[in-house]
Amino acid sequence: MKKLSYFSTILAIAFTLGLVSCSDDSNNSDEPVSPETPSSSEAMSPLKQKEYMETVALEFMDKTPASDFESIANLLEYLSNTYGEYDWDNIVEWGEDVLDDATEAIGTTTTDQEEYYGDVYNYYYNNYKCLILASNFTGHFTAQNGKWNYTNANDLRFIFKDSLGKECVLKVIPSGNVKKVYLFNIDDWYDYEYDYINGDYIYYDYYNRTQYTIGMPEKIEVILTQGGNEVIKNTVNIDLSNIVDEEFDLSKSDVSASATIKLNNGYEFVASQVVYDANAKASVVLKMSKGNSALLTISAASDLSGIPSCNVSAFTSDVNFNDNYNFDNVSAKNTYLKFDILGKVQMQGVISDVNKFVEYLDEANNNEDNESRYKSYLNQANGLMNINLFYDGSAIKQASITFEAFEDGIWGGKTYWSYEPIINFYDGSSYSTFEAFFNDIDFKNVINAFENLVEKYENICD
Numbered sequence: 001m002k003k004l005s006y007f008s009t010i011l012a013i014a015f016t017l018g019l020v021s022c023s024d025d026s027n028n029s030d031e032p033v034s035p036e037t038p039s040s041s042e043a044m045s046p047l048k049q050k051e052y053m054e055t056v057a058l059e060f061m062d063k064t065p066a067s068d069f070e071s072i073a074n075l076l077e078y079l080s081n082t083y084g085e086y087d088w089d090n091i092v093e094w095g096e097d098v099l100d101d102a103t104e105a106i107g108t109t110t111t112d113q114e115e116y117y118g119d120v121y122n123y124y125y126n127n128y129k130c131l132i133l134a135s136n137f138t139g140h141f142t143a144q145n146g147k148w149n150y151t152n153a154n155d156l157r158f159i160f161k162d163s164l165g166k167e168c169v170l171k172v173i174p175s176g177n178v179k180k181v182y183l184f185n186i187d188d189w190y191d192y193e194y195d196y197i198n199g200d201y202i203y204y205d206y207y208n209r210t211q212y213t214i215g216m217p218e219k220i221e222v223i224l225t226q227g228g229n230e231v232i233k234n235t236v237n238i239d240l241s242n243i244v245d246e247e248f249d250l251s252k253s254d255v256s257a258s259a260t261i262k263l264n265n266g267y268e269f270v271a272s273q274v275v276y277d278a279n280a281k282a283s284v285v286l287k288m289s290k291g292n293s294a295l296l297t298i299s300a301a302s303d304l305s306g307i308p309s310c311n312v313s314a315f316t317s318d319v320n321f322n323d324n325y326n327f328d329n330v331s332a333k334n335t336y337l338k339f340d341i342l343g344k345v346q347m348q349g350v351i352s353d354v355n356k357f358v359e360y361l362d363e364a365n366n367n368e369d370n371e372s373r374y375k376s377y378l379n380q381a382n383g384l385m386n387i388n389l390f391y392d393g394s395a396i397k398q399a400s401i402t403f404e405a406f407e408d409g410i411w412g413g414k415t416y417w418s419y420e421p422i423i424n425f426y427d428g429s430s431y432s433t434f435e436a437f438f439n440d441i442d443f444k445n446v447i448n449a450f451e452n453l454v455e456k457y458e459n460i461c462d
Contacts, residue, residue: 032336032348035388035397043426044391044398050437052391056344057446063295063342066456068265072231078163087147094150098137103130103210110209118200125187125209133215134174166227176218182246184316186210211317213246233262242278247311252278266291273299279307295342302335302354331355340393349387349401357384369414375405378419389423400424404431 038044044052105128112123141148143160158170191206216238224232242253257274273285283301287294306329314321332354340346351357364377381403388397401421408418424431440447 032338032350033390033395035348035386035390036395038396038398038426042396046423046425046432046437049389049391049398050443053345054443054446056341057443058449059344060295060341061449061453063290063293064453066453066459068267068290069263069457072263072265075162075168075226075231079160079168083143083160085146086143090148090150091141094139095137099130099132102132102136103128106211120200120202122202122204124204124206126207128208128210129213130210131180131213131215133178134172134217134220135178135215137172162226168227168231169223169225171221171223171225173221173223174217174219175221178215178217179240179243180213180215180246181240181243181248182211182213182311182313183248184212184313186212186316211313216240229264230262231264233260235260235262247313249309249311250278251307251309254278277304279305293342294340297340299338300336302332304330304332306330344392346390346393347387347401348390349385352384352386357381360384364417364419368408368416368418371405371415371417374417378403378405398426404433 105126108127110125110127112125114121114123137156138152138154140151140153140155140157140159142151143149143158148158156172160168162168186209188208188210189205190208193204195202218238220236220238222232222234223230236257236259238255238257240248240253240255242249244252247253248255255274255276257271259271259274261269268287268289270287270289271284272287273283275281275283280303281301282304284299286298288296308325308327308329310325310327314325334350334352335354336348336350338346338348360377360381364374364381367373367377385402387401389399389401390397400423402424403419404422405417405419408416410416421434422431423434423437
């Protein structure tokens with residue numbers, strides 16, 4: 001099997017080792033730890049770290065074989081190939097009827113006018129409001145003889161057969177209190193007229209403008225069963241707060257949510273602590289597990305400020321959005337990203353000020369032909385970044401990640417610079433570029449296993 005390029009090597013390592021995360025120990029590992037400097041007896045050499053990473057990467061791939069997903073993949077492939085060819089007109093018409101019933105005229109027609117080079121453009125809008133509620137989408141659709149037959153019901157289900165004739169059911173179950181949020185407009189052009197007066201055109205365009213409001217239930221479950229047994233269950237919980245007049249204001253409104261996907265093969269994918277606290281904090285924790293064992297966990301959070309008063313609906317309803325809303329002062333600080341693989345390899349990254357960090361890197365790139373300025377901006381960016389590598393859930397850092405400047409070449413008599421991430425080992429006396437550390441010789445077994453794993457996953461999807 002041919003060797004992978006440097007980029008593919010990093011992809012393989014990143015896929016299996018994450019880059020950062022949280023351990024499955026008794027501590028709250030979804031939070032960043034305070035790095036501790038190892039003693040000489042605790043410090044791992046670069047070679048030992050490579051060997052341990054390789055061991056963990058191979059263990060991760062061994063725990064997630066493609067065969068685990070073969071049954072689910074075969075079922076979904078059969079359903080797609082079989083029922084994707086069915087006549088869906090009944091479902092489309094049903095959906096359109098539900099939306100039509102949920103739409104009401106709100107009385108007035110608004111007119112906008114613009115002028116370009118003497119020509120005048122008039123825009124007329126018939127205004128409507130559509131309230132989309134999951135509870136309105138009800139009925140049972142049964143696949144039979146190439147069509148979906150509708151039966152009146154008080155819930156939503158799609159009923160069909162698998163390749164062995166077992167009954168499969170896809171059902172959607174909303175529940176809990178509903179909070180309404182005005183999200184967007186859709187303009188539907190339907191006619192135009194024009195006049196030619198004194199050498200200029202006057203245009204009249206006519207639109208139906210529909211304001212779409214979503215009724216968000218506290219809980220939504222989407223469940224696929226096969227022969228009465230659950231194959232996939234997706235549960236989403238949503239809590240909206242500080243909604244005023246059905247408007248979600250980015251500077252004031254809050255949302256917290258969680259989502260869990262359970263598969264009948266023992267795998268579970270969970271998004272928890274999904275929080276947007278206006279002008280305060282945003283966070284998320286993602287976890288992949290198998291049985292009772294956490295395989296991969298990713299945590300992220302940031303302190304937010306400077307978000308202006310702006311409703312979500314303004315992104316589509318306000319013609320002069322950029323003139324009316326200024327996001328230049330939005331700030332993200334104390335931003336961290338943490339990955340964990342099997343509770344054995346963790347890397348935690350913290351950037352104290354994202355705005356300045358990005359500015360410093362931009363300025364470095366703008367001075368790529370000036371060595372002193374380039375390195376100065378790069379050092380300032382490094383000063384805002386604290387990324388460390390840990391093992392087995394310990395707070396003892398075995399390495400840190402920074403950017404280093406390297407000569408990129410000479411053109412026109414000038415030396416140009418670029419930067420690469422480097423791994424600094426425990427005593428600060430040695431470092432390695434990512435390209436040198438994650439080479440396709442030391443990680444040959446990982447790369448080969450990764451290629452084989454990808455090929456097997458591709459095969460079950462063919």
